Amino acid sequence: MFKIALLGTGGTMPLPNRALTAMIGSCNGKMILIDCGEGTQVQLKKIGWGLKNIDIICFTHYHPDHIVGLPGLLSTIGNSERTEPMTIIGPKGLHEIIKGLMVIVPYLPYKLNLIEIPEEGLNSFCHGRYCISSIYVDHSVTCAAYSIGVKRNRIFDPQKAVKNNIPVEFWNKLQKGNTVNLEGKTITPDMVLGDERKGLKVCYCTDSRPTLGLVDFVQDSDLFICEGMYGDNDNLEKALKNKHMLFSEAAHIAKEGKVKELWLTHFSPALNNPEEYIDVAKEIFDNTVVGKELMKKELKFSK
Known part of the structure; x- marks a missing residue:
């Protein structure tokens, strides 16, 4: 089983009723976090899964709404007496970004292992039952999308x-x-073990225009979490200019990628009620859900 929670759904800046976009996943008590804007650790406290067992943090890119919550979170985890190393994965430039952010957290009781995504993308970094891969997408700065695979235990024979x-x-x-x-x-x-069994796959993409590679990347995902910065198709010009997606564009990727379920997230601060535009996406891909604060789902292995 793989538990998923959206910590927030806002893009650009936090709002009183909308935290910044981030995702937390948990399998056997070991957790993986994607993005960490300001206020992320408050949302983590609300979800109640704990902080100490976050083993991996992935960054899509280095805009403030996705990264400035990191020093505080790492400090809090350090205060929880964690000593095991933590892995941080991100696009090129990761070492410089972490060095700058850690000026205000000069000491941690655990080691940070930094993995910078190469030009061709990250191909299956595995940790425990997690296998993570990534591709670069199309945003105004270098940005990556992630695929998280959860391996299934093989049956003893x-x-x-x-x-x-x-x-x-x-x-x-x-x-x-x-x-x-x-x-x-x-x-x-x-x-002594039987054949490999089908695991679970969750894909995550924010801050990008649609790309051909993204369709192949998310293929057959159990859950695809994708930005829907703008709900109205009339905002296409704005989406092109700012390198973001419309609800309809995210839905097309989900349909072409034959994913099981699509969660929309990373809404524009000007998009007061994303639910108003859900039909725009559902007409293309019916199993579309508008993301909400602290929304959770348990993904189970197929029999």
């Missing part, structure tokens, strides 16, 4: 274990993914 003459006392260790040595021979989990 006792017949394989017996066939490979593996003693019962090693089965549990191998089932958990550990390698063991038996009389000088290396025994791997593959020798």
Whole structure:
């Protein structure tokens, strides 16, 4: 199971009733955060999943509404007695951005591992059950979209274990993914586990114009979270100028990518009631939802 929550749905600046866009995911208690604008840790407190177990933070880009909440969040996590390393992933320029932000947080009790997305995109960085990939998209600054895959545990196959003459006392260790040595021979989990099973896939894209690569990238997602900066198709000129998307454009990507569900987010401050334009998207892709503060969903593995 993979739990997903939208921490906020606002673009550009926070509003009294709309926090800035960010997403948190949790699987087996280990969490991944995408973007961290001002006020993100307040939203994390509201969702109640904790902060200490955030292992990975991904940044789409480095505009203030997506990143300036980071120093405070890292400081709070440090005060929770975390000592395990944390991974931060972001587009090129990540090292300089983190160096600048950390001037006000000069000490943390844990290490930050920084992964800068290469020119061709990030191809499957895996941590625990998470596998993360990314592509660059089309915004006014360098910006990335993310795909989060959650791996499914393989089923233990006792017949394989017996066939490979593996003693019962090693089965549990191998089932958990550990390698063991038996009389000088290396025994791997593959020798007792069944075939790979279909996992879960969640894709996330804000601050971009539609791109051909994005359709392939989100293909067959269980959930696609995408910006809908403007609801009215009459705002196309503004979307082109500012490198953002219309509701209808996000819906077309969802349809062409054959995703299961689309959540719209990152609304313009001028878009007071995004629900007014939901039919614009639903006419193209029916399973479209207008994102709301602290909206949650549990994605379950298919049988």
